[in-house]
Amino acid sequence: MVVIEAIGGLWQLIRAMGVTLKHFFQKPITVQYPEEKVRIYPRFRGRHELQRDEDGLELCVGCGLCAAICPSGAIYVEAAENTEGERYSKGERYACIYEINMTRCIFCGYCEEACPTGALKLQHEFALADYDRGSLVYDKTRLLQPASPHVIILEG
Amino acid sequence: MDWIANLVIPLIKSLIVVIGLLVGFAYMTWAERKLCARFQLRYGPNRAGPFGLLQPVADAFKAIFKEETIFGQVHSKAIYVMAPGISLAAALLAFAVVPVGPTINSFQVFGFRVPDIPLSIAADVNIGVLYLFAIAGLGTYGIVLGGWTSNNKYSLLGALRTTAQMISYELPMGLAIVSVLLLSESLSLTKIVEKQAILPFIVLQPVAALIYLICGLAEANRSPFDLPETENELVAGFATEYGGIKFAIFFMAEYINMIVVCAVIATLFLGGWQWPAFLADLHPIVAVGLFFAKTAFMLFLFVWIRSSLPRVRYDKLMQFCWKFLFPLALVNLAVTAVVIALLPG
Numbered sequence: 001m002v003v004i005e006a007i008g009g010l011w012q013l014i015r016a017m018g019v020t021l022k023h024f025f026q027k028p029i030t031v032q033y034p035e036e037k038v039r040i041y042p043r044f045r046g047r048h049e050l051q052r053d054e055d056g057l058e059l060c061v062g063c064g065l066c067a068a069i070c071p072s073g074a075i076y077v078e079a080a081e082n083t084e085g086e087r088y089s090k091g092e093r094y095a096c097i098y099e100i101n102m103t104r105c106i107f108c109g110y111c112e113e114a115c116p117t118g119a120l121k122l123q124h125e126f127a128l129a130d131y132d133r134g135s136l137v138y139d140k141t142r143l144l145q146p147a148s149p150h151v152i153i154l155e156g
Numbered sequence: 157m158d159w160i161a162n163l164v165i166p167l168i169k170s171l172i173v174v175i176g177l178l179v180g181f182a183y184m185t186w187a188e189r190k191l192c193a194r195f196q197l198r199y200g201p202n203r204a205g206p207f208g209l210l211q212p213v214a215d216a217f218k219a220i221f222k223e224e225t226i227f228g229q230v231h232s233k234a235i236y237v238m239a240p241g242i243s244l245a246a247a248l249l250a251f252a253v254v255p256v257g258p259t260i261n262s263f264q265v266f267g268f269r270v271p272d273i274p275l276s277i278a279a280d281v282n283i284g285v286l287y288l289f290a291i292a293g294l295g296t297y298g299i300v301l302g303g304w305t306s307n308n309k310y311s312l313l314g315a316l317r318t319t320a321q322m323i324s325y326e327l328p329m330g331l332a333i334v335s336v337l338l339l340s341e342s343l344s345l346t347k348i349v350e351k352q353a354i355l356p357f358i359v360l361q362p363v364a365a366l367i368y369l370i371c372g373l374a375e376a377n378r379s380p381f382d383l384p385e386t387e388n389e390l391v392a393g394f395a396t397e398y399g400g401i402k403f404a405i406f407f408m409a410e411y412i413n414m415i416v417v418c419a420v421i422a423t424l425f426l427g428g429w430q431w432p433a434f435l436a437d438l439h440p441i442v443a444v445g446l447f448f449a450k451t452a453f454m455l456f457l458f459v460w461i462r463s464s465l466p467r468v469r470y471d472k473l474m475q476f477c478w479k480f481l482f483p484l485a486l487v488n489l490a491v492t493a494v495v496i497a498l499l500p501g
Contacts, residue, residue: 006480013465020195020464030198 039152045107045122048100050143058088058144059119062095066111066120074104075111098140102128123147160271169277173251181411182212188459195463222400236305240402243298243409250291250416252277253284255346257429257444258436275429275444276346284345285333288420289326292375295413296322302406303394315394317470318384322375324477329371331485332364335492336424349428353436356427363488365425367481369457372417374477377410379462383470385410418454419447426450 031038051059062079080096088094112122125147130136186201186208193200201208226233257275264270274280281287296319303315336357340348348357358365374381384394398406422428427450429443430436436443468476 002480017460017464020460023197024191024194026197028194028198032199032202 034150037150037152039154040124041154044124044126044151044153045109045112046149047102047123047125047128047147048105048111048138048143049121049123049145049147050098050140051119051121052144053090055090057090058094059090059117060095060098060115061089061091061117061119062093062098063116065114065116069110069114070105071108071110072104072106074101074106075099076101095140098143100138100143102136102138103133124149124151124153126151165271165273166277169273170252173277174248177248177251177412177415178408180415181408182216184411184415184455185215186212187455188462191456191459192463195460216404219400219404224399224402232305235301237402239298239302239305240398240405240409241298242301243295244405244412246291246295246298247409247412247416249294250288250413251419253281253287253345254416254419254423255280255349255428256447257440260440274346275440280344280346282342282344284348285337285343289330292326292329293323295409298406298409299394302398306394306397308397311394311396314384314396318377318394321381321384321470321473322377324474325371325374325381325481328367328477328481328485329375331482331489332361332368332371333424335361335364335485335489338489338492338496345423345428349423349430352427353430353433356425356431358425361425361488361492363484364492365421367485367488368421368425370481372421373458373461374473376414376417376458378414378458380465380468381473382462383467383473386467414458415451415455418458419451421454422447422450426454 053059062077064077064079067073067075067077076097076099077095078097079093082088082092082094107122109122111120123146127150128136189211190200190208201211204210204214226236253276255274255276260273260275262270262272278284299322300315300319303311303313303318306312336348337343339357339360340351342348342351351357373379377385379385394406429447431446436446
């Protein structure tokens with residue numbers, strides 16, 4: 001019976017090797033990132049983007065709800081009044097200082113849900129690595145730039 | 157004394173073999189990484205040079221420039237430094253008896269008579285197989301000395317376990333080889349290859365071949381018997397205190413050992429350079445190519461086994477050797493002896 005168990009065991013080993021052999025002849029599932037694009041879903045949470053409306057004015061009114069709800073406290077907002085000469089947003093106030101600390105952001109998306117005007121959205125850009133910690137605190141000019149993801153967006 | 161045949165030609169052959177094995181080791185690491193990756197549905201190194209072919213160069217470069225600290229060795233710093241060298245020397249020496257090809261007949265070049273060149277360093281020596289066993293035993297010294305001089309209890313335990321594994325598996329290996337020797341009636345590896353002109357011994361001795369394969373895996377510390385090796389990667393093992401080049405040399409010794417085990421399996425069981433005879437008789441280059449193809453197939457098998465099977469726990473590994481393989485090898489030997497005694501001729 002030892003011999004029978006051994007032959008049974010040997011057969012199981014050969015089956016295991018058959019599985020790997022099958023994998024050997026299949027195409028690998030790795031996505032060679034910079035050359036090939038990664039496929040992601042539409043609701044993927046990547047880098048934040050501050051939206052503008054059709055007239056080119058910023059949607060952000062500097063309310064600070066996103067900063068209040070952020071679990072890691074990564075957002076800092078300071079509001080200022082719109083004057084007639086300098087008008088940034090449609091309502092009374094705009095955000096004169098708007099910074100997100102990307103080293104603390106956890107990409108949860110609560111800020112996007114909290115925003116009353118729909119100004120803050122999490123787009124699909126995820127290649128955010130940098131060499132300098134200081135440059136990872138994104139200010140408003142950087143956040144206003146549209147995201148340029150290198151991805152294929154699948155059907156939602 | 158015939159200087160050319162007895163000194164110059166073996167010297168040149170040894171040089172070619174050593175350089176070939178070292179380059180072979182480097183590209184074996186490349187092949188293993190690529191093959192393991194393909195078995196796991198991924199690519200393997202493909203950034204360093206086309207198809208990742210310069211990856212071993214990058215690894216060597218890293219190993220050379222890595223910082224090494226040597227501190228608090230037991231008794232002897234000399235032995236600590238020499239232990240990887242002992243392993244490497246034993247691994248390289250074993251290749252001296254492997255016959256790579258037939259004898260190239262004497263020819264004239266520039267009016268100078270070159271004598272017969274046998275394509276192996278010393279394969280026709282009458283104790284070829286015995287020499288292999290001796291060198292396999294020597295290989296364990298490097299490991300146990302390395303583990304001991306590291307002045308680290310975990311290294312010592314890892315070294316002892318590795319050595320115990322290697323020594324235990326030499327027994328069924330020896331018995332499997334003796335079964336082959338009953339068929340070939342000679343310890344010389346060249347004669348063993350010549351006897352396989354009609355049929356490779358794997359057909360006549362399948363059980364011995366399987367036993368030898370398993371023992372070869374255990375000797376080379378390859379998966380699924382690589383608990384000592386992963387203990388290197390995980391916690392401790394005989395090479396914990398070795399960094400940079402010294403670790404690379406241990407690593408080199410292990411891979412060259414693996415290449416030698418595959419070459420020996422190709423020689424003893426798959427017919428070496430001799431089978432199929434109609435191909436081997438065409439030209440010595442074809443025969444050498446046959447040998448390389450068989451060794452390469454065995455290496456592929458080793459990597460395939462490594463990427464498919466889970467690791468064996470150490471106590472089960474020892475039980476398997478002593479309670480299963482050793483009796484099986486004895487039974488195989490007995491059956492072979494009986495069959496040979498009863499068959500006419």
